[in-house]
Structures are given as C-alpha cells and as structure tokens.
Amino acid sequence: MSYDKGYLKPEDYAEPRCLLCDEPYGVTPEVKSVPQQRIIQKMNDYMSRRDYAGAERHLKYWLEEARLGNDKRGELMIRNELVGHFRKTGNKDGAFESALEALRLIDELDFDGTISSGTTYINIATAYNAFGEDERAIALFEKARAVYEANGGTAPELLGGLYNNMALTFTALKNYDSALELYDKALKVMDNAPDGELEQAITYLNIADVYDAKLGSEAAEKQVGELLDKAYDLLINSDVKKDGYYAFVCEKCAPVFSHYGYFLAAGDLNKRAEAIYERS
Numbered sequence: 001m002s003y004d005k006g007y008l009k010p011e012d013y014a015e016p017r018c019l020l021c022d023e024p025y026g027v028t029p030e031v032k033s034v035p036q037q038r039i040i041q042k043m044n045d046y047m048s049r050r051d052y053a054g055a056e057r058h059l060k061y062w063l064e065e066a067r068l069g070n071d072k073r074g075e076l077m078i079r080n081e082l083v084g085h086f087r088k089t090g091n092k093d094g095a096f097e098s099a100l101e102a103l104r105l106i107d108e109l110d111f112d113g114t115i116s117s118g119t120t121y122i123n124i125a126t127a128y129n130a131f132g133e134d135e136r137a138i139a140l141f142e143k144a145r146a147v148y149e150a151n152g153g154t155a156p157e158l159l160g161g162l163y164n165n166m167a168l169t170f171t172a173l174k175n176y177d178s179a180l181e182l183y184d185k186a187l188k189v190m191d192n193a194p195d196g197e198l199e200q201a202i203t204y205l206n207i208a209d210v211y212d213a214k215l216g217s218e219a220a221e222k223q224v225g226e227l228l229d230k231a232y233d234l235l236i237n238s239d240v241k242k243d244g245y246y247a248f249v250c251e252k253c254a255p256v257f258s259h260y261g262y263f264l265a266a267g268d269l270n271k272r273a274e275a276i277y278e279r280s
C-alpha cells in the first residue's frame with residue numbers, strides 16, 4: 001500500500017484548471033492525461049482510513065482534471081471508481097449518474113468488447129444489484145461475461161469477481177442453481193489469482209447464504225457450518241498481505257459470522273481490521 005506521509009497534494013486544496021486555459025477555438029484539444037496510478041494509490045490510502053469524504057473529494061477533483069484535459073480514458077477510470085464509491089456510501093443517484101457516464105464513454109472510446117468495457121459493466125451491474133435493480137444487473141453481467149470469457153488474457157481475479165458478483169444477483173433473484181454454479185467457477189479460478197484466498201473466503205460465505213435461503217436454516221445448518229469453517233480458516237491462516245484490503249475483507253465478513261452465531265470469529269475479524277486501520 002502506498003502512503004503519502006501526510007503531505008498535501010494539489011487535489012487536497014486546489015480547484016481544477018480553468019476552462020479558459022484550454023486551446024483556442026478551432027484547435028483540436030491536446031490530451032493531458034491524469035496520473036491514473038497515483039489516483040488509485042491515493043484512493044487506497046483514503047479507503048484504508050475509511051475517509052469517505054476525502055475519497056469523494058479526491059475523485060471529483062481528478063474527474064474535473066480529466067474533463068479539462070480531454071482525457072477520456074482517465075475519465076472512464078474515475079467514473080468506475082465513483083460508481084464503486086457511491087455504491088459503498090449508499091448514494092444511489094451518484095452511482096447511477098456515474099454509471100450512465102461510464103457507459104457513454106465506453107461508446108465514445110469504442111471500447112465495447114475490451115477488458116475495460118467488461119470491468120465497467122461489472123462495476124455498474126454490482127451497483128445495480130446493491131440498489132435492487134437485479135434484472136438490469138444480470139443484463140450487464142452477461143455482457144461482461146461474454147467479454148471476459150472470450151478473452152484468453154483475462155486475469156483470474158477479474159473472472160472470479162465477475163462470477164461472485166453475478167452469483168449474488170442470481171441469489172437475489174432466487175435462481176439458486178445458477179448462483180451455485182457460478183460460485184463453483186469462482187472458487188476454481190481464484191486458485192490462480194494473487195491473494196485469491198480472500199476472495200475464496202467471501203465465496204464460501206456467499207455459498208452458505210445460498211444454502212440457507214434454498215434449504216432453510218435448519219436443513220442447511222451442517223453445510224453452513226462447514227462453509228463458515230472453510231472461510232474462517234482462509235482468513236486467518238493464509239499468507240495474504242495483511243493490508244487495507246485484508247482489513248476491508250475482514251470487516252465485510254464479520255457480520256456474516258455474527259448472523260450465523262459465530263460471534264468469536266466475528267469479533268476476531270473485527271479486531272484484525274481495527275488493528276490495521278489504527279496502524280494506517
């Protein structure tokens with residue numbers, strides 16, 4: 001994880017460039033690219049401290065810079081980040097507005113069929129699912145799946161994320177068999193992903209929810225217990241980096257353990273997350 005040691009960056013206090021500074025009328029504007037890697041690193045820093053207001057301010061600053069610099073690729077990247085940010089903070093209008101803009105940019109850049117388009121479709125579909133628009137979500141997940149599975153170079157972590165999120169939406173639609181099929185694909189593909197154990201732990205918890213919904217709590221008790229044990233073992237015994245993302249996953253998983261009565265496990269995961277946030 002990258003840290004800036006507290007030093008202020010221009011986006012922390014400055015206004016975006018003035019439109020009057022652009023090229024004269026009739027001249028094709030030069031593309032002035034935003035620093036995508038630095039934007040993501042700074043975003044990770046904000047999220048590791050759970051500074052959601054700072055993260056939003058950061059993204060909106062660079063969104064204006066991308067617009068003024070005619071950097072469509074940078075704007076697409078930032079729109080994707082904003083969709084995820086607004087999903088996490090419960091801002092439906094903000095998420096849907098950025099989703100529409102991201103889809104517009106896919107068309108404008110002629111990116112349909114690329115990995116970038118697949119990632120964008122997944123981000124938007126995940127937001128639709130979070131806000132109860134499940135049918136709209138499935139349509140975009142299907143588009144992303146067609147892109148990812150047709151591209152032999154798709155990273156396993158991208159495929160795993162697709163299968164997991166698509167399965168969640170099928171669960172919401174009570175199509176449990178399709179959800180379980182996708183979760184099985186996610187478990188297999190994440191064997192080849194860096195730090196894939198974290199995603200596998202989340203998948204096991206999601207599968208537990210499917211069995212609980214499909215069979216009922218009493219009938220599914222044994223299967224749910226076995227799945228929770230697998231998830232907890234991966235979270236505490238794997239050699240994954242104990243960084244901000246690890247803390248986020250622990251914090252995300254803890255309520256699931258509490259829901260099924262695994263209170264000690266939930267408490268342990270919350271303590272692990274808090275320890276990392278305090279160090280950050």
